[in-house]
Amino acid sequence: xxxxxxxxxxxxxxxxxxxxxxxxxxxxxxxxxxxxxxxxxxxxxxxxxxxxxxxxxxxxxxxxxxxxxxxxxxxxxxxxxxxxxxxxxxxxxxxxxxxxxxxxxxxxxxxxxxxxxxxxxxxxxxxxxxxxxxxxxxxxxxxxxxxxxxxxxxxxxxxxxxxxxxxxxxxxxxxxxxxxxxxxxxxxxxxxxxxxxxxxxxxxxxxxxxxxxxxxxxxxxxxxxxxxxxxxxxxxxxxxxxxxxxxxxxxxxxxxxxxx
Numbered sequence: 001x002x003x004x005x006x007x008x009x010x011x012x013x014x015x016x017x018x019x020x021x022x023x024x025x026x027x028x029x030x031x032x033x034x035x036x037x038x039x040x041x042x043x044x045x046x047x048x049x050x051x052x053x054x055x056x057x058x059x060x061x062x063x064x065x066x067x068x069x070x071x072x073x074x075x076x077x078x079x080x081x082x083x084x085x086x087x088x089x090x091x092x093x094x095x096x097x098x099x100x101x102x103x104x105x106x107x108x109x110x111x112x113x114x115x116x117x118x119x120x121x122x123x124x125x126x127x128x129x130x131x132x133x134x135x136x137x138x139x140x141x142x143x144x145x146x147x148x149x150x151x152x153x154x155x156x157x158x159x160x161x162x163x164x165x166x167x168x169x170x171x172x173x174x175x176x177x178x179x180x181x182x183x184x185x186x187x188x189x190x191x192x193x194x195x196x197x198x199x200x201x202x203x204x205x206x207x208x209x210x211x212x213x214x215x216x217x218x219x220x221x222x223x224x225x226x227x228x229x230x231x232x233x234x235x236x237x238x239x240x241x242x243x244x245x246x247x248x249x250x251x252x253x254x255x256x257x258x259x260x
Contacts, residue, residue, distance in 0.1 A: 001210040002049075003042055009214075012040045016057055016215040020222025023058070024065035025230045026183055026238055027164020027190070028245040031252055033057065033219075041208075049208060052201030056212035059194040061223035062187055068227035069184030079141065080185045083171075084192030086149025087156065091193050094157025095200075111253050114162070117169055118246040121239065136175050144174040148189070156193055162249040164190055168242065179238040180230055187227075 004012075015036035023029030037050040069075060148170040156163040167186035171177050177185065201207050230238050 002045065002208055004040060004211075008040045009211075012036055012211070013215055013218045016061075017218040017222040019058075020061035020065070020219040020224075021226035021229070022222075022241070022245065023061060023164055023190075024068075024183070024187070024223040024226025026179075026242045026245055027166075027168055027186055028162055028249060029061070029164070030054065030058065031162070031245070031248055046206065048201070048204065048206040052198070052204070052206040053208045053212045053215075055194055055198040055201055056207050056209065057215045057219050059191065059198055060216035061219035062190045062194060063223075064220040065223035065227040066184070066187035066191055068224050069187055069231070072227075072231050073181055073184050075181065075184045075188070077188060079144075080188035081192065083145050083149040083185075084189040086145045087153030087189050087193045088196045090150040090153025090155075091157035091196060094154040095197075097154075097158055108257065111250050111257075114246055114250045114253075118243060118250075121169075121243055121246070140174050140176075144171060147174065153193055157197075162245070163193070165242065165245050165249065179235040179242065183230055183238060184227075 015033055019029035019031075019033035019036075021029075022032065034050065034054050037054050038047065041050055070077065148167055152163060152166045152170060155166065164186055167189055168179065168182045171182040171185050172179055175182075175185075198207075
């Protein structure tokens with residue numbers, strides 16, 4: 001356990017709870033949890049410990065949310081795992097590329113894409129509010145594996161913020177899922193990518209396991225409550241949270257790019 005005060009420990013646990021809720025509803029919990037971790041750990045601690053501990057916390061909440069969704073809403077688990085394995089491969093490749101590429105070049109592009117996505121969702125009120133009425137073609141399934149799996153997985157390894165949100169948007173658009181089912185599917189995909197990243201951080205020894213175990217309890221509670229909230233409130237509620245997270249992502253990336 002790192003040397004942090006009781007007050008900061010309580011703040012980190014509260015952040016883990018809130019991040020679990022956000023992540024379960026629409027993804028993007030890392031926007032809250034990772035900055036809190038970076039601020040809460042003792043000065044001079046390597047950022048790798050924040051990243052590794054964050055993954056150890058996040059995978060617990062994501063798994064809890066995935067199980068909660070799977071019990072309450074129809075999810076194609078086999079398809080989700082196929083996309084997840086592709087995302088695992090993509091994130092590994094992205095991590096290797098990140099070692100020799102400045103992500104500052106890509107952040108403005110990501111911001112433009114996010115703004116375009118937010119505008120699209122605002123202008124299309126029906127987006128993701130109704131379940132598919134026809135079977136999804138094999139071509140769309142392959143596109144989902146390629147884009148939502150390899151493509152967004154690569155982004156996760158290269159940059160990271162908002163991966164869950166991008167997954168929800170891609171799955172909704174490509175597979176014609178409603179936003180609740182897309183969120184449920186994204187949780188399973190996220191479990192795969194988080195497992196691969198956590199294994200890497202654990203191998204490098206950059207995880208504070210005691211702190212992660214404590215925060216994971218709160219993250220799990222937030223994730224399960226968030227999944228139940230999304231299931232109860234429906235796609236309209238998820239849409240509102242989605243737009244909030246999208247524009248929060250833009251603000252976060254803009255701050256990192258030009259003000260930090």
